[in-house]
Amino acid sequence: MVAGTAVRRRPEQGFTPGDAVEDHLEEAAKRHPERKQEGCSEQVAQDVKQSMAPPSPPADAHPLIIDAYLQILLEQSASDLILTAGAPPTMRKDGALVPIAPDPLRPDQIEQMAKEVSSPERWARFQAQGDLDFSLNWKGLARFRINTFKQRGSVGMALRLIPYQIPNFDQLGVPAVVRGLTRLAQGLILVTGPTGSGKSSTLAAMVNDIVAVRPCHVITIEDPIEYVYRHQRGIVEQREVGADVPSFADALRAALRQTPDVLLVGEMRDLETISAAITIAETGHLVLATLHTNDTTQAVDRMVDVFPGDQQQQVR
Incomplete structure (x- = not known):
């Protein structure tokens, strides 16, 4: 994370x-x-x-x-x-x-x-x-x-x-290890922090780095669309909640029919969205998402807490 x-x-x-x-x-x-x-x-x-x-x-x-x-x-x-x-x-x-x-x-x-x-x-x-x-x-x-x-x-x-200019890792001062995360083929990467800490900018830099070096299909689900990506080696499709799709959960349910390699979820807000993102990450896709928490420990706790009590141990 x-x-x-x-x-x-x-x-x-x-x-x-x-x-x-x-x-x-x-x-x-x-x-x-x-x-x-x-x-x-x-x-x-x-x-x-x-x-x-x-x-x-x-x-x-x-x-x-x-x-x-x-x-x-x-x-x-x-x-x-x-x-x-x-x-x-x-x-x-x-x-x-x-x-x-x-x-x-x-x-x-x-x-x-x-x-x-x-x-x-x-x-x-x-x-x-x-x-x-x-x-x-x-x-x-x-x-x-x-x-x-x-x-x-x-x-x-x-x-x-x-x-308009998407910031790069050097401009953001993001550690070099983050670039290595963008090379992953599957998994769930969470960018966490309070409001205004740079979550959207960090995610944008990661997506831009991915499409610059990998011939892959990226789908973003955002509310609203913030940074606009251009196609490079990878193809990027951006869906806006409220304009292109009713909700994050609806977009995630449809995503697997659109053959993505990478999914960006602008914010994981509820049980249905978090559950779908975890499932997609487990089935061979790379999922990038944000959570409004102060640190990574709180992020894990918040994700687990949205599940019913009898499912929380399994999620951990």
Whole structure:
């Protein structure tokens, strides 16, 4: 089992929240020349100022506002963006929370931004469920994993940056022994760690290493799809829970009919998924998966604990 690790960068100095948003207005307007004929520059400036103003009567948020926030996230090498009513838009950089605008957001502004990055189908699913996970390709620069949720009757959002470039083992600082694990033909490899510790990045590096050197068939089951792989010596197929298949368990049941050599399970959450992953690993396949635990000992205990008491000794 491999504990996840995260890439850390040194914080940059001289970041000023208000100036950062203003600096991106002109550039954002240039990316939407069609709006210039509509008096865009004045409207954009007005809308962004409204987004940083104290609560006032509802007004539509402009799509360039969230673009400016995401651009700041990239430039500051931050990992997350948090949007919640009554608080300023805030990024997570090197583990610390840093506001990127001085004033709080209104509920209607966050709801409008959530609609702008969601398809009509996803928005309908969010309205029905109250929680939604999906990924977003943003301007060919990066992908974001987005969680939209409801809190105190209003919409909130948490966005995590997923670079297009899949990190390699050296960039992640992963021990050399991990490369040897990717050469295994069968078995179960767990990448464990708390939220934000680098589990997804470590799994992505492992899959990318496998398809670079082995002529094999890889199937990933993710919620949502984060890193996008390209076919190399190996072929990679990526299935997203909720979009391509109803659940992890359903995807695993179908997987053996798709002749995989390697399976990636984004997260093992329940008895059915864990049981299926173990069975697939025992039948001659290599399974890579993550668990939200602090260490490998807890990972084994958590896997065993999901089974009924009369089966736990056998699982061990």
